[in-house]
Amino acid sequence: MNESAGKKKKTAAIHLNQKWCKGCYICLEVCPKKVFEKSPDVSEKGFQPVLVAHPELCTGCLQCEMLCPDLAINVEKGE
Ligand code: SF4
Numbered sequence: 001m002n003e004s005a006g007k008k009k010k011t012a013a014i015h016l017n018q019k020w021c022k023g024c025y026i027c028l029e030v031c032p033k034k035v036f037e038k039s040p041d042v043s044e045k046g047f048q049p050v051l052v053a054h055p056e057l058c059t060g061c062l063q064c065e066m067l068c069p070d071l072a073i074n075v076e077k078g079e
């Protein structure tokens with residue numbers, strides 16, 4: 001584990017489907033970088049979804065995508 005941290009650019013892109021989010025906040029808990037935050041809005045189904053507040057911090061670890069029970073998150077890993 002000796003990557004040159006300064007050189008490697010993070011290129012993961014997070015796609016969040018807020019319509020599918022039921023506000024369980026598993027992603028909030030598991031994300032090591034605190035990329036997600038609770039949205040101030042309530043969805044049409046009455047849930048308070050999350051939003052991607054700090055996408056630039058994402059390392060592409062995929063934990064959020066793997067653990068979201070509603071398949072609302074897709075993380076596209078860059079190079
Ligand atoms: S894990 Fe999925 S359903 Fe739960 S808050 Fe995050 S995006 Fe929403």
Ligand code: SF4
Binds near residue numbers: 014
């Ligand atoms: S891929 Fe990892 S770092 Fe990126 S938002 Fe999901 S849990 Fe956080």
